[in-house]
Structure formats: structure tokens, C-alpha cells
Amino acid sequence: MTIKVLIIDDDKSLCARLEAYFAQHDLQLIIANSATEGLSELTLAQPDVLLLDVMMPQTDGFTLCKQIRLTNSIPIIMLTARGELSDKVLGLELGADDYLAKPFEPRELVARVQVLVRRQTLVGKVxxxxxxxxxxxxxxxxxxxxxxxxxxxxxxxxxxxxxxxxxxxxxxxxxxxxxxxxxxxxxxxxxxxxxxxxxxxxxxxxxxxxxxxxxxxxxxxxxxxxxxx
Incomplete structure (x- = not known):
């Protein structure tokens, strides 16, 4: 079964590159370039994992993560160009499951996605x-x-x-x-x-x-x- 991953990130070039790379690993990347579009896709597509950019216009990733966590327990990986420890801790405090600083290697992101999905599956089998x-x-x-x-x-x-x-x-x-x-x-x-x-x-x-x-x-x-x- 293909794993569905939703990315909410306004960097269209990055999203396009990740979409091509994810496809090589049987991962379907669903792209949303704004918070509004992302919330809509989260409901419609029912993805397995969410990739959430921190630095976005209008609604930043931290605010969006907090909003999503009110009603949804989907695994969330925060993506950001800011790698400060305080930002990472804040993301975890708001309910993120993992954190990856930009720039990153696509293979590392794929590995982290696969780990989160594997954990979800193993928990369900116990x-x-x-x-x-x-x-x-x-x-x-x-x-x-x-x-x-x-x-x-x-x-x-x-x-x-x-x-x-x-x-x-x-x-x-x-x-x-x-x-x-x-x-x-x-x-x-x-x-x-x-x-x-x-x-x-x-x-x-x-x-x-x-x-x-x-x-x-x-x-x-x-x-x-x-x-x-």
C-alpha cells in the first residue's frame, strides 16, 4: 500500500523535487503551498504523515501545528531553515513528532517518514x-x-x-x-x-x-x- 505524505510548504521548487524523489520510494507526496490549502488536503486526502514547514507567510508552521493538534493526531515532521534548539523544543511542545532542519538530504527525510509509519503500524499490531x-x-x-x-x-x-x-x-x-x-x-x-x-x-x-x-x-x-x- 502506498504511503501518503502531505507537505505544507510554500517552497514550490523544493516540493517538486521531493515529489519526484518520494515516488522512487513508493511514497505519494501531496503538495499544499499554503496553510489554507494544507488544511483542506489534510481532511480530503487523509495522509499518513504530515511535513510542515515553519517559515510560511500568513500562518507559520508553529501556529498551524497547534491548530492541527486540536483535532488530529497524524505524525508531524517539522521542516525549517532555522535550526535553533529553542525552535526544535517549541515544535515538540506543540505536538510535533520529529524535526528536520533545512537544507536536508531527501533520503534522510524519507527515512524519518518511514520510521514514523513503521511505528504506527507496530503499535497497531500489539x-x-x-x-x-x-x-x-x-x-x-x-x-x-x-x-x-x-x-x-x-x-x-x-x-x-x-x-x-x-x-x-x-x-x-x-x-x-x-x-x-x-x-x-x-x-x-x-x-x-x-x-x-x-x-x-x-x-x-x-x-x-x-x-x-x-x-x-x-x-x-x-x-x-x-x-x-
Whole structure:
């Protein structure tokens, strides 16, 4: 099955080059040169992965990423000519799954796309669903609900929750989690796992004084303590 990739980038020359290169790897690149066009294609084409340029006129990539994450958990790779660490961290905080600075080699971008798609597929094969009382985790649509309400996880947040919940009681060190969630630049690994964990706990409603799902073991790591239904 051909993987569909949507790119939202106003650089038409780059998009054309990537379209030709992606086709060589059985990837269908759907091109949108504006935020408005991109949002429309996101709904109509139902792509598997989104490539989102940061530096765009009218609506920048950070704003668009935040908007998309309100309703969609599609894997997102941010593309930008600005490679500052602060920009990379901001992209992750807004829900991006990966970050690639321009200029880049097309083969590296293809590899990152394939990694994200492979992760999505593997997660879906582990088990159809996990249930922990009020928390339901569905691998078929990469969705988690709490008290029947979708808590709106990003692709990477879902992977982190699914990893922990699939091994209740098992302790994961930060390094183990980072190894499982590779895909983000090495220089921001340690910061990114803290961001992901903080966002995930907030969405789960985990109060540090009354933890129901993810417990921190100081100087050791994290463990999932939710009770199976």
C-alpha cells in the first residue's frame, strides 16, 4: 500500500523535487503551498504523515501545528531553515513528532517518514485495545479516552502511553524510553522526554499527589500503575 505524505510548504521548487524523489520510494507526496490549502488536503486526502514547514507567510508552521493538534493526531515532521534548539523544543511542545532542519538530504527525510509509519503500524499490531478503568487505549485509531472523552494525544504522546501501559508495573529509565521513541534529534532527547511526559500526565489528569497512571520513581524512571479493567 502506498504511503501518503502531505507537505505544507510554500517552497514550490523544493516540493517538486521531493515529489519526484518520494515516488522512487513508493511514497505519494501531496503538495499544499499554503496553510489554507494544507488544511483542506489534510481532511480530503487523509495522509499518513504530515511535513510542515515553519517559515510560511500568513500562518507559520508553529501556529498551524497547534491548530492541527486540536483535532488530529497524524505524525508531524517539522521542516525549517532555522535550526535553533529553542525552535526544535517549541515544535515538540506543540505536538510535533520529529524535526528536520533545512537544507536536508531527501533520503534522510524519507527515512524519518518511514520510521514514523513503521511505528504506527507496530503499535497497531500489539493489541487492539487496553483498558484501565476510566482510561481506554485503542491501537486501531491511536486514541486514548478518559471517562469516554478523547484526551487528544499526539502521535508521540500515544506511543509513550502505549509503551508504558503495555508493560504495567515495569520500570522504564529515561534512556530506555528515549531508545524506544527515537526519531527526534539526539541533542534534544533529554528535554523532549520531559516535555512528552509532562504533556501526557496533564492530559491524563495525573495529580502529583494522587497519581493514578504514571508514577515517577526518583532517580530510577517511570512506571505505569493503572489498574486493568
Amino acid at each position: 493489541s487492539p485495545s487496553l483498558s484501565f478503568g476510566e482510561l481506554q487505549i485503542s491501537t486501531s485509531n491511536h486514541q486514548a479516552t478518559l471517562k469516554g472523552e478523547d484526551i487528544g494525544l499526539t502521535g508521540m504522546e500515544f506511543k509513550l502511553l502505549h509503551l508504558l501501559a503495555s508493560h504495567p508495573g515495569e520500570v522504564f529509565s529515561r534512556d530506555q524510553l528515549l531508545n524506544e521513541l527515537k526519531g527526534i534529534d539526539a541533542e534534544i532527547y533529554s528535554r523532549s522526554i520531559d516535555i512528552l511526559m509532562s504533556r501526557l500526565r496533564q492530559k491524563l489528569g495525573d495529580d502529583p499527589k494522587h497519581v493514578k497512571f504514571i508514577k515517577t520513581l526518583r532517580n530510577v524512571g517511570y512506571t505505569f500503575i493503572g489498574k486493568s479493567a
